[in-house]
Amino acid sequence: MAKKIIATASLSGCFGCHMSFLDIDAKILDLIELVEFNKSPIDDIKKFTKQCDIGLIEGGCCNDENVHNLLDFRKNCKVLVSVGECAIMGGLPALRNMVPLQECLEEAYLNGPTVRDCNENKIIPNDPELPKILNKVYPCHEIVKIDYFLPGCPPTAELIWNALVTLATGAELKLPYESVRFD
Amino acid sequence: MGETVHAIIRNYNGDPTRLMDILIDIQSQLGYLSEWTIEQIAKSLDIPKIDVEQTVSFYHFFTKEPRGKYTVYLNNSVVTGFYKVDEIVKTFEKEAGCSFGRVSPDGLIGLFSTACIGMSDQEPAAIINEQVFTRLTPDKVKTLIAGMKDGKTIEQLKGSSYGDGQNANPLMKATVKNHIRKKGEVIFSGDYTAGDALRKIKSAKMSSNDVIDIVKKSSVRGRGGAGFPTGMKWEVARKAQGEPKYIFCNADEGEPGTFKDRVILTEEPKLVFEGMTIAGYAVGARYGILYLRNEYMYMKKYLVSILQDMERDNLLGTAIGGKNGFNFDIRIQFGGGAYVCGEESALIESAEGKRGEPRDRPPFPVEKGYLQKPTVVNNVETLCTVVKIITKGHEWYNTIGTRESRGTKVLSISGDCEEPGIYEIPWGFSVNDILKMTGARDVQAVQVGGPSGSCIAANEFGRTLAYEDLATGGSLIIIGKNRDLLKDVVLNFAEFFREESCGSCVPCRALTGMSKLVMEKIVSGKATVSDIDRLVSWAPIMKKNRCGLGQTALNPILTTIKNFRHLYDEKVKGNSEIINPAFNLAAATADYEAAVKN
Numbered sequence: 001m002a003k004k005i006i007a008t009a010s011l012s013g014c015f016g017c018h019m020s021f022l023d024i025d026a027k028i029l030d031l032i033e034l035v036e037f038n039k040s041p042i043d044d045i046k047k048f049t050k051q052c053d054i055g056l057i058e059g060g061c062c063n064d065e066n067v068h069n070l071l072d073f074r075k076n077c078k079v080l081v082s083v084g085e086c087a088i089m090g091g092l093p094a095l096r097n098m099v100p101l102q103e104c105l106e107e108a109y110l111n112g113p114t115v116r117d118c119n120e121n122k123i124i125p126n127d128p129e130l131p132k133i134l135n136k137v138y139p140c141h142e143i144v145k146i147d148y149f150l151p152g153c154p155p156t157a158e159l160i161w162n163a164l165v166t167l168a169t170g171a172e173l174k175l176p177y178e179s180v181r182f183d
Numbered sequence: 184m185g186e187t188v189h190a191i192i193r194n195y196n197g198d199p200t201r202l203m204d205i206l207i208d209i210q211s212q213l214g215y216l217s218e219w220t221i222e223q224i225a226k227s228l229d230i231p232k233i234d235v236e237q238t239v240s241f242y243h244f245f246t247k248e249p250r251g252k253y254t255v256y257l258n259n260s261v262v263t264g265f266y267k268v269d270e271i272v273k274t275f276e277k278e279a280g281c282s283f284g285r286v287s288p289d290g291l292i293g294l295f296s297t298a299c300i301g302m303s304d305q306e307p308a309a310i311i312n313e314q315v316f317t318r319l320t321p322d323k324v325k326t327l328i329a330g331m332k333d334g335k336t337i338e339q340l341k342g343s344s345y346g347d348g349q350n351a352n353p354l355m356k357a358t359v360k361n362h363i364r365k366k367g368e369v370i371f372s373g374d375y376t377a378g379d380a381l382r383k384i385k386s387a388k389m390s391s392n393d394v395i396d397i398v399k400k401s402s403v404r405g406r407g408g409a410g411f412p413t414g415m416k417w418e419v420a421r422k423a424q425g426e427p428k429y430i431f432c433n434a435d436e437g438e439p440g441t442f443k444d445r446v447i448l449t450e451e452p453k454l455v456f457e458g459m460t461i462a463g464y465a466v467g468a469r470y471g472i473l474y475l476r477n478e479y480m481y482m483k484k485y486l487v488s489i490l491q492d493m494e495r496d497n498l499l500g501t502a503i504g505g506k507n508g509f510n511f512d513i514r515i516q517f518g519g520g521a522y523v524c525g526e527e528s529a530l531i532e533s534a535e536g537k538r539g540e541p542r543d544r545p546p547f548p549v550e551k552g553y554l555q556k557p558t559v560v561n562n563v564e565t566l567c568t569v570v571k572i573i574t575k576g577h578e579w580y581n582t583i584g585t586r587e588s589r590g591t592k593v594l595s596i597s598g599d600c601e602e603p604g605i606y607e608i609p610w611g612f613s614v615n616d617i618l619k620m621t622g623a624r625d626v627q628a629v630q631v632g633g634p635s636g637s638c639i640a641a642n643e644f645g646r647t648l649a650y651e652d653l654a655t656g657g658s659l660i661i662i663g664k665n666r667d668l669l670k671d672v673v674l675n676f677a678e679f680f681r682e683e684s685c686g687s688c689v690p691c692r693a694l695t696g697m698s699k700l701v702m703e704k705i706v707s708g709k710a711t712v713s714d715i716d717r718l719v720s721w722a723p724i725m726k727k728n729r730c731g732l733g734q735t736a737l738n739p740i741l742t743t744i745k746n747f748r749h750l751y752d753e754k755v756k757g758n759s760e761i762i763n764p765a766f767n768l769a770a771a772t773a774d775y776e777a778a779v780k781n
């Protein structure tokens with residue numbers, strides 16, 4: 001069986017989901033028997049070099065760069081999976097969704113206690129090279145179609161592993177009650 | 184202020200189960216329920232402050248902030264939208280100097296919107312300081328606001344031309360119209376004299392079991408929507424343990440497009456109260472409570488005087504009709520503006536002074552209802568029907584209607600037709616018959632039974648109104664071809680259910696909100712086929728909700744997806760499933776661009 005090709009990205013996440021992924025420990029040796037990595041921070045491939053089978057997305061979208069990245073993943077991956085709370089719901093970054101962007105930026109760059117006295121020219125960073133902040137943090141499925149969701153903050157290594165094996169081999173996924181209960 | 188609060192509480196003997204009445208009276212006098220007032224109430228009733236808070240926060244008409252010397256509640260129901268309500272809204276805002284949801288800077292006028300107020304045949308309508316103003320036009324609104332600025336009383340604002348029939352009664356002086364277009368053989372037959380059924384019971388020496396027997400033989404079914412056999416309900420309540428027992432008349436009438444109970448209560452209040460009394464006799468109940476929606480507060484004085492008349496005539500009170508041991512008293516319980524309170528167990532909770540949250544059943548109200556005592560809840564029309572059955576006999580009644588649906592149905596008809604109003608017809612008429620009767624042309628759809636019923640297309644207009652075919656609590660909203668069905672009707676209903684869900688059940692609370700968002704997406708042309716599929720997939724989940732509200736809340740969406748699928752398909756045509764058409768990067772970064780420009 002040809003190896004499935006996978007790609008991963010951390011958008012507006014904390015890399016916690018990727019760290020959790022690495023918690024599969026020695027199983028990583030089994031993993032490379034099963035899949036081949038393409039664009040991913042794990043192998044540091046920066047650009048897609050071929051069409052992939054599976055894309056794992058950590059984090060939601062907080063700026064336009066995240067959006068472009070996500071669209072790129074959607075274009076290049078047959079199956080896209082939202083991994084973890086931030087990808088699925090926006091997570092912690094989405095706490096700012098309750099505050100208008102203008103106020104957020106002012107607090108962060110102009111008025112906050114740690115910047116108040118040193119941002120002399122009262123500038124909100126605006127270099128064209130910088131990604132543009134979105135009006136709110138979006139979960140991935142509000143921007144592109146997401147095929148599967150792996151809940152958790154972060155999802156356990158076991159859940160990520162099982163999901164990957166399932167997607168790579170077409171086996172049935174066993175979802176223990178603990179992983180899908182809601183209260 | 185303190186004296187007002189305490190006097191009102193004393194009026195109700197400091198009884199915490201009368202919290203609704205206490206709050207209504209205090210707010211009526213002081214305009215709003217301040218933090219201080221709430222504390223005083225809690226202390227005097229010796230209940231936790233949070234108990235008062237939660238009741239206050241549950242109902243639409245209670246407020247912790249002043250809502251103006253004149254408080255306008257403009258109806259925002261579907262049918263109002265048919266009458267250029269946007270212009271009315273604009274005129275109100277311009278003349279009052281504040282937007283809806285706010286009070287004018289001088290505190291004079293508050294503008295608020297509210298769900299259907301039971302005036303769908305005379306829209307646009309608004310409630311101002313407990314009085315109803317119908318058929319509003321921009322000019323009328325200008326006059327009203329000018330009057331408010333001149334300090335006119337609400338009576339002066341109403342003017343002197345009142346509605347027909349008892350609407351013009353000196354105790355009501357309402358500008359509301361009855362619009363009774365067709366009188367039937369049962370409710371509006373015009374041959375009723377107060378006490379008819381009570382006299383019959385006496386002359387024919389009917390025992391309470393005899394009464395139940397006749398009601399069962401007439402196979403009358405509840406007119407509140409569920410169609411439960413009335414005789415059976417009474418029998419269970421009669422056999423239930425616990426004293427005293429209670430009879431509730433459900434006049435909450437919150438289903439948008441329904442207004443028949445208002446007209447029955449206006450023209451035949453004694454028929455309603457006698458029906459409650461007969462139920463009391465049959466069940467062995469000592470007290471009756473008419474639960475009347477807050478929107479009908481303008482009827483209060485009138486109905487209270489009717490109760491007094493009936494007491495004077497020995498049709499209520501003790502030893503009714505000279506029958507020793509037959510005692511029955513009726514009081515009126517007002518609601519606070521919440522559709523869910525029409526659900527019988529929520530209605531009981533509300534009458535006990537609590538949030539109107541439906542109870543888990545069993546136990547059913549007939550076993551443990553008001554104050555945990557056996558309680559019968561019946562619709563206004565059901566109770567009236569029983570009086571006629573006792574008076575004229577079940578044989579007579581059984582000759583009217585169809586096999587499974589005996590008698591007549593009072594229909595509230597509104598929307599795109601020439602003669603909206605009240606039609607009492609025998610069960611068995613087709614929708615087409617009704618459209619003809621009301622002078623409706625170019626009909627796109629008919630909403631049968633309100634938003635919790637179904638929205639049908641022309642291919643089903645041949646169906647008959649009857650329990651065996653198209654059952655209905657009695658409202659038909661006619662929707663013309665010129666209407667944008669999804670935007671003007673379905674979206675409005677979706678917002679209605681989102682607003683009215685009591686929030687106890689997760690599926691109801693969450694999916695009424697989410698379905699509204701998805702509907703907005705569909706209406707704006709930014710949805711995909713999978714959005715429609717998603718809505719459909721929620722149907723079985725909603726069936727798990729505790730009460731009928733949640734169980735039917737998706738009906739406007741589901742029945743239109745079924746019957747008007749092409750409208751949905753047009754909206755999603757060509758939209759990508761892969762990239763969400765509702766997401767617009769330029770719009771999402773606009774705030775940032777603006778922030779860094781300054």
Ligand SMILES: Cc1cc2nc3c(=O)[nH]c(=O)nc-3n(C[C@H](O)[C@H](O)[C@H](O)COP(=O)(O)O)c2cc1C
Nearest residue numbers: 405406407433435436437525526527561562565731
């Ligand atoms: C959300 C909801 C609202 C209701 N509103 C009313 C109402 O306004 N009037 C009414 O008579 N029944 C209403 N009902 C039905 C009542 O729960 C109850 O079945 C009815 O009052 C029983 O009277 P009947 O047997 O005479 O029909 C409502 C039910 C639900 C679930």
Ligand code: SF4
Nearest residue numbers: 685687688691730733
């Ligand atoms: S279904 Fe909705 S309205 Fe009914 S009890 Fe549950 S949350 Fe409340």
